Amino acid sequence: MRVDPATNAVTASIPLGHPVGWMSYAFDALWVTSVDDDLLLRVDPATGEVAEWTTGVEAAGVITADEDALWVALLAVDGMRADDGEPTIVRIDPATGDVTAEVAAGASLETGGGINAGTDAIWVRSTEPFLARIDPATAEVVDQIEAELGVGDVAEAFGSVWVTSAEGGMVYRLSP
Numbered sequence: 027m028r029v030d031p032a033t034n035a036v037t038a039s040i041p042l043g044h045p046v047g048w049m050s051y052a053f054d055a056l057w058v059t060s061v062d063d064d065l066l067l068r069v070d071p072a073t074g075e076v077a078e079w080t081t082g083v084e085a086a087g088v089i090t091a092d093e094d095a096l097w098v099a100l101l102a103v104d105g106m107r108a109d110d111g112e113p114t115i116v117r118i119d120p121a122t123g124d125v126t127a128e129v130a131a132g133a134s135l136e137t138g139g140g141i142n143a144g145t146d147a148i149w150v151r152s153t154e155p156f157l158a159r160i161d162p163a164t165a166e167v168v169d170q171i172e173a174e175l176g177v178g179d180v181a182e183a184f185g186s187v188w189v190t191s192a193e194g195g196m197v198y199r200l201s202p
Contacts, residue, residue, distance in 0.1 A: 028074075040074045042067055047102060052091030053120040059086035061102050066118060079123040083116060087135055092143035092162050096120050099141050099150070101134035108134045115141065115150060117165050127165030131158040144182030151180035151189050157200075171200075 028038035044060040044067065051057070056069040057079070066086055068079040080098075087102025096118040101108055108114045113128035114135070133154035135141070140151045147168075148160040156173035157180065160166065178190035187200040 038074060040069060040076065042069070042076055044078075047086060048088050050089045050091055050096070052096065055120070057089055057091070057096055057120075059083070059089050059098060059102070061085050061087060066096070066098060066123070068123075080118050080125065083118075083125070088139065088141045090141045090143045090148070091120070092148065095126065095162070097141055097143065097148050097160075097162075099135040099139070106134055108132075114152075115148070115160065117162075129160055129165050129167065131160060131167055132170065139177055140179035140181075142180045142182055144187065147182075149180045149182060149187055151178055153177060157187070157189060 027036050030037050045062040047059040047061040049056055049058045056071055058067040064083050065078050066080040066083055068077045083098055085101045085103045085106055087099040089098045098116050100114050111130050113130055115129040115131045116125045117127040119126050131150045133152040135152050142149045148162050150158040155170040156175055157171040158167050159169040161168045175191035176193040178192055180189045189198045
């Protein structure tokens with residue numbers, strides 16, 4: 027739905043035609059994942075036009091964008107788990123919709139987690155490993171932090187990486 031921020035009135039509704047998961051705004055479009063239909067949708071905010079941008083994105087989940095690409099978590103259905111070495115994140119070219127890299131970043135984000143495009147890294151918060159750092163240029167995992175802290179989310183801000191943990195209701199501040 028489009029909401030007028032001055033009046034809080036709904037001014038438009040955009041039917042997507044698919045069950046949806048997460049969304050992010052980047053590259054002059056709203057990007058919406060469809061977990062059930064294994065795809066990434068592109069919504070033009072000016073016209074409301076919806077396009078099936080990338081298909082075959084298995085259980086497309088959490089999404090973020092850096093300056094060059096979209097990054098989407100795979101296997102975002104409760105109970106879906108990645109085998110060792112199996113991709114859990116994909117990098118997608120926003121201009122073409124092509125998957126340009128697959129990354130085995132550890133556990134699936136099926137029960138909670140996050141992905142965030144930071145200054146010079148893609149941060150993935152899952153359960154195993156607790157936190158993975160991906161180099162966006164090479165799409166390779168360059169660092170991992172192991173911890174038994176359950177599910178949570180991740181964000182980079184104010185010169186630090188911030189992660190939450192459902193266990194104990196904690197927020198952790200890490201130096202990137």
